[in-house]
Every structure is written in structure tokens, then in C-alpha cells.
Amino acid sequence: MRFGFVTLGANVPSTRFRFYPYENPLTKRGHRCRIWTSYPSVYDFIPAIGWRLSYQLKRANRLLQYSQARWFRPDTIYLERGVFHDQSLWLDCWFRKLAPRLVLDVDDAIFLQFPDKTRQLIEMSDHVVVSNQPLYDYVAQYHSKITEIPTCVSLERYRLRERPTNPPKKPIIGWMGTPSNLPFLAHCAPALRRLAREHAFTLLIVSNTSDPLRTIDLEGIDLRFETWSPDVEIQRLHEMDIGLMPLPADQDWMRYKAATKLVQYMSIGIPAVASPIGVNAMILQDNSVGFAASHEDQWFESLRTLLLDADLRHRMGKAGRALVESKFCIEANIDRLESVLKG
Template sequence: MQSRHNAHKPLRILCLHNAENQASYRYRVKLFLPTWHQYGIEMHPICIVGKNYKDKIILALKSKEYDYIWLQRKPLSQFLVNIIASRSKLIYDIDDALYTRQSGSAGKLKSSKPGSVKMIKRINHIIRKASLVFAGSNELALYASKYNQDAVRLIPTAFNAPENSCLSIPDKNHQLTIGWIGTNGNLPYLKLIDDATHEIQKHHCNILFSVMSGRPPEDLKTNWQFVPWSIDSEKHWLQSIDIGIMPLLDDEWSRGKCAFKLIQYMAYGKPVIASDVGANKTTVEHGRNGFLARSSENWSEYMNILILDEKIRSSMGQESKKIFFSSFERQIIQDTIADILFKYITNECPKTNS
């Protein structure tokens, strides 16, 4: 499918992206960079984090040199957005509910924080001016559709398929491991299931709970093995766990999440347990590749099922892998994006900015 676009004139895209150490950049921009040329697309990525306003204006004025300006996550000022939208076709790529407070935040918000009045105004303006909005979850797509319905496309976060060697079956002496991977800011979600994980740990002394993050979790009854995150160690850790989990609050911020850690677990053929919230609902097929939990009792029940029944773990793990390859693997997502870009540029999906 990659070669079908080569007959077209190459598309030139300027991607103004988030900080390079952010997962949203790694998996919604960087992941695709080595292969865009196979689609007849020239992608020019520039990090706009830390650039002064003058430099941003210069970039905006250069937008007429490109078929698309791909703005990844970071909301620019209305002035800059207007310049870009008047000179090129603007794509806004959003993978978090930046229009609402982050889970657990309290007090007065700084203007640069999600959910602030300034942030909301910028995001809504960008969506209105965008030719295309790439939303990472159904909840984000629903929000964007309120301001520019015709422009919205659902684009899940992609992940590279692991090498076959990464999918080896653990030996019989392997300690069964329940794992969670995420940023420091998401560690508090583990407290939501602390009663359940603590009970499991008391009744199954052979179970290891492992967390991969920037720092260990705090103030939990459950004893978690801490593995510092790095790009190099991530693959080995994902291979080593047996069950992947994703607890969430049922709030507006969490409902906007893109279930990315579930996608990572599934790529490695792991059964999953997740809160019945947001994108988790469509990523987990309850009873097929894992379970959706609504209570602490659910979490205990589903962990026990997967701990005690190796056949169910194996079967659900295989289903996870099938779902990953059909819906989230890098080439699947990149094929979809390329089709959208070429169809829009040839006016198959016309849209007028408002």
C-alpha cells in the first residue's frame, strides 16, 4: 500500500512538533519519519518548544512553501495559527484532553497548563482553523467535532511491531509479573487499585508487581519493583511481564487518553486489564484480549483469573497481538494517514476554514 501514492507529486509537510523527549513526539511523529519517503511524502520536522516568538513567526510565514503544516499537540497563539491557515493547510494532531484539567490537579491553573482559559481558547481556535484534526481517541474526536466536524479523523497512536525475538515464551522458572508502564505524572493512578494489588500480593507470594517509570511510586501498600525507564530497557521490560494493566480515573482528562500503554502491552502479546474508561473501552475487547474493570472487586477478580489460568493468559495474549496488528501497528496507521493526506489535497474531502 505504501507505493500507491508515488505517482502523485510528493507532498511537502512541515511538522512543528512537541519536545523530543515526549512520548507523543516519539510515537506520533518520529516513528513515521524513516518511512514517509515510501509514500511520496517529504516530512520536515522542527521542534518549536523553546523557540522565541520571532522564530515562530518566521516559521509561520514559511508555511506557504508546504502543502501541509502539521502542528503536533502544542497550541500556538491565534495570530500564528491565522498566518499558517491563510498560507497552507493546517493539521492539528492532539493526543491529550488539553482542554481540561489533568487528573489530580487543584488550585489556580497557570495559563500554559491544560484546562486554563488561555489553553482552551487556543485549542478551540486551532481546531476551527484546521483543515484536518488528527485525534488520538474517540473522546478527543468528539470534542474536536463540536468546532470543526468535517475536519476530524481518528488516528490512534502507533507502535512498531516488536522483533520476533522479543516475543519468546518465558521459561517455567519465570516469576509471573504484572506490569505498569507510564510517566511520573501518571503514577498516582496506581493508588486507585492499591487495595486490589495489595490483596493479590498477600495471597500470591510468587507474583511480582513491576513498574517502569521515571521514579518509583510512593505511599502504596503494594510492594512494586521499580525499573527506571529508558528506550533501551523498555523492550526487555515489555517482553518480561505477563499481564499489563492500565488503571484510570473516570474523569474528563482520563477519558481523553489514547490507551497507549495498552497498545504497548498488546504489541508484545500480553493480556491486559484496564479501567472501563475512554479509549480503554475500544482497545480492550472484554473477555477476548483482557478485561475492563469498574471496581476494586473487578480488579481483584480479573487479576486472579489471569494469575491462576495459564491457558487464558496465553489465549488472551494471542488475541492482543492480533488486535494490535490489525489496528495499531505502525504501517497500518501510516497507510491511513497517507491516504487522508493525498485524498484531501486532491479535494476528495473538501473543507472550508471558518
């Protein structure tokens, strides 16, 4: 069969984790796949030409992709959230009419921004794929054909981190993510400052820019920043001993978020400390792969416990990898997605 993926942007996390990794496995199963990606991404603009011209470029790019899709004649269009990050639906409707089957992927609370558009997208789809139970519950108000496929990693790409034979004297606590999420580190910064007064560690931050760090008080912490790129992503993760995933508890959007960072940490075999919001709460409920932390004392005690116990880190990391292999990897979910796309 022929599948056309209409996605948000080459470096948008949801595109990278929910669409790209499935292309090769589906191709190996005899399907023909095309990925049409917004340029610039639906959230970005090119500074040299400004917002208005960037939008015109996106629009022209999408129209070209629609023309390519007409020639490709897909059996199924797999649409990521929507063609544009605005209220418009006109091109979504064009793609809908182009293929016998439309599958909508919802991995975030887009309905908080565009409630009417999201409802209409759901209703005009043949099937909806969601990344977690809270999103499932929302979509179920408007559609009966829903499949939950969590945001996953490829086991082939996310290799298990080897346990160092000579561990460094200063363990590395790490965070990796987009600049928009970097300010969330403020929620665990007091615990990190307190921890740094008692124990030696390095805080490794991996992101596109360090600018948001200026607003976070990390005084007294041995801080190391590395610029993110797909080429070094796995290498930087392998340098970490403990992962961080703080989230604000007062934002509705957060309870619908995928546990992407947590899954990345688990996939390479390291434990994490994370805010117990949304999917995180389910993953961390039995403290087998990491710890949940809601306030400063919990962040401090959880990080301190992991920092001082390398064996515990290893056991939790091993359990996390096993969980990823059973539920949060492409290999465990490819059959389900293929079935949805085929209809």
C-alpha cells in the same frame, strides 16, 4: 510532497507514538519530512535555568524552527495540539500562513485547559486528526473534516514477546508510563496488596522517577523499579506477563485519553487489566485481550485469574497482538494519514 511536523517534545508520548514512527514510512513513499520538536518539551523546564529562562529557550527554539520551515516550504504543516502549552496562538497562526494546508492532531482533551484556543485551532485547520471517538465528537462541533487515527505502535519495533519455555516461578505484573500517571496505581494498590498475600509475583514499575511511589501503599508487594528510557522500553515490556492500566474515574480528562499503555501491552502479546474508561472500555468489552476492572474486587479477581492461568495469558496476548496488527499499528494507518496530509 513536503510535510512539516510541529511537535511537543522528543520524549512526550504523543510525539513518540503519533509523529516519529510515520517519518520513515512517509519518506519511503517519496515525501520529504521535517520534524520540529519543542526543546525543552512544552510541558518541561530545565531546572538549572528555571521556568522563565526555559520558556525563553522554547520560544527561541520555535522561532528558529519557523525560520527553518520558511526555507523548507512545506505543503502541509502537521501540528501537534499547539505550538506552546498556553493560551497563545500567534506562532500557530504564523505556521498556518506558511503552508497551503494545516492538519491539527488532537489526541487529548486539550479543550478542557484551553477551550478558546482549541476551538480556534480547529477552525483554522484544513483537517483534524483525532485519536478516538470522544475526541471526534468534540471536534465535530467545529469542523466537518475529521479523521480518526488511533495512537499506534510500529510492529517493526514492538516485536511479539516469545512465550518462555521455562516460565519464571514468579510472574511479573508490570506498569510503564510517565511520572504524572504513576499515582494512578493507587486505584489498584489494594487489590495488589491482597493478591500478594495469596500468590507470589513481582510488580515491575518502569518510569522516569520512582518519587510518586512514596505516596502509594505497596506494603508486602515484591516491588522492582526500573528507570525508563527509549533504549530499554521494549526490553522491560518483554519482561512482563501481565500489564496494568488503572485510571481515575472522577476526572473528565481520562475519558478522552488514548489507550497507549494498553496498546503497548497488546503489541508484545501480553494481556492487561485496565480501567474501562474511554478507549479502554471499547478494547476490553469482550474480555478477549484482557479484563476491565472498576473496583478492588474486580482488580483482584482479574489479576488472580491471569496470574494462575498461563494458557489464558497466552491466548489473550495472541488476540491482543492480532488487534494491534489490524487497527493499532503504524502499518495499518499509514495510508490514512498520508491521504490526510496530501489533502
